[in-house]
Amino acid sequence: MYNIVTKRELVPHINLFEFSAKEIAVKTKPGQFIILRVNEKGERIPLTMADVDPEKGTITVVCHEVGKSTRQLGQLEEGDCILDLLGPLGKPAEIGKFGIVLCIGGGVMVAPLYFQAKALHEAGNKVIGGIGARTENQLIFENEMREVCDEFYVATDDGTRGYKGLGFLEELLKERKIDRVITMGPILMMKKVSELTRPYSVPTIVNLIPIMVDGMGMCGACRVTVGGRTLFACVDGPDFDGHQVDFEELMTRLKMYSPQEKLAFVFYEEGGSSL
Ligand SMILES: Cc1cc2nc3c(=O)[nH]c(=O)nc-3n(C[C@H](O)[C@H](O)[C@H](O)COP(=O)(O)OP(=O)(O)OC[C@H]3O[C@@H](n4cnc5c(N)ncnc54)[C@H](O)[C@@H]3O)c2cc1C
Numbered sequence: 229m230y231n232i233v234t235k236r237e238l239v240p241h242i243n244l245f246e247f248s249a250k251e252i253a254v255k256t257k258p259g260q261f262i263i264l265r266v267n268e269k270g271e272r273i274p275l276t277m278a279d280v281d282p283e284k285g286t287i288t289v290v291c292h293e294v295g296k297s298t299r300q301l302g303q304l305e306e307g308d309c310i311l312d313l314l315g316p317l318g319k320p321a322e323i324g325k326f327g328i329v330l331c332i333g334g335g336v337m338v339a340p341l342y343f344q345a346k347a348l349h350e351a352g353n354k355v356i357g358g359i360g361a362r363t364e365n366q367l368i369f370e371n372e373m374r375e376v377c378d379e380f381y382v383a384t385d386d387g388t389r390g391y392k393g394l395g396f397l398e399e400l401l402k403e404r405k406i407d408r409v410i411t412m413g414p415i416l417m418m419k420k421v422s423e424l425t426r427p428y429s430v431p432t433i434v435n436l437i438p439i440m441v442d443g444m445g446m447c448g449a450c451r452v453t454v455g456g457r458t459l460f461a462c463v464d465g466p467d468f469d470g471h472q473v474d475f476e477e478l479m480t481r482l483k484m485y486s487p488q489e490k491l492a493f494v495f496y497e498e499g500g501s502s503l
């Protein structure tokens with residue numbers, strides 16, 4: 229059993245959890261993820277780590293409640309326990325000295341992007357941060373990102389705060405020499421970022437989070453096509469070259485179980501528990 233040391237609601241339905249998990253905390257590098265189960269009947273929930281504290285023996289994740297399992301997790305409180313926690317999984321993000329690195333995050337994935345941005349900053353890069361959300365009151369981890377970025381931009385889809393959409397990226401690409409772009413967030417956003425950087429030949433790393441089951445390369449659920457090759461996001465990624473990813477296929481695969489997911493959520497919200 230793993231204990232919830234801290235739970236904090238960042239915005240409605242997006243919670244930060246700090247779990248006591250010393251053996252994972254000491255091994256984790258930015259970009260890696262865990263898979264947890266709330267209870268014996270619980271589905272496996274992959275979450276990318278947003279920070280670790282090896283001395284305290286804790287890991288931090290931020291979870292958006294989008295369906296039944298994430299809602300179940302969101303209903304737990306400090307002091308509660310979850311059944312199991314597997315990790316660290318996936319390849320660590322490449323943290324090198326690249327020069328000017330632009331870190332673009334959207335929605336809940338701004339939290340794990342912070343972990344990478346912090347490491348890139350510590351490695352001596354000039355880090356430019358750009359974070360976004362659908363609307364102003366959905367923005368998370370703004371202060372954390374500001375702390376590790378040398379320059380910082382905010383954007384919202386509806387224009388309620390900062391730039392509307394990715395206008396800041398277009399301006400930066402035209403005016404500056406960017407050495408590397410790292411993007412984590414909704415697929416459509418990562419696809420758009422990759423399309424914008426392609427004409428400038430800026431290496432662009434995207435973080436792919438397809439449906440996963442075992443997280444260890446055995447079930448094939450997380451397969452993605454990158455550069456015409458079939459790869460498994462859980463062991464070959466989750467970071468890939470954004471200019472090589474087949475985003476259309478990824479989007480189609482993510483919608484594969486939508487009817488069942490909607491049904492499970494409705495049933496759970498109405499008081500059922502076993503779907
Ligand atoms: C490696 C990895 C890391 C992840 N990191 C985080 C994280 O740090 N924070 C976080 O909040 N979520 C993260 N996710 C997504 C999270 O695991 C899913 O949202 C969760 O498992 C959904 O479970 P559910 O039963 O609540 O919803 P479901 O009933 O399974 O799905 C509800 C809705 O969410 C969509 N959905 C489900 N899984 C995904 C996914 N992987 N990507 C996009 N949409 C999805 C479905 O299409 C559906 O519309 C990560 C996923 C992976 C594979």
Ligand code: FES
Pocket residue numbers: 439440441442443444445446447448449450451460461462463
């Ligand atoms: S989740 Fe099973 S192979 Fe990646």
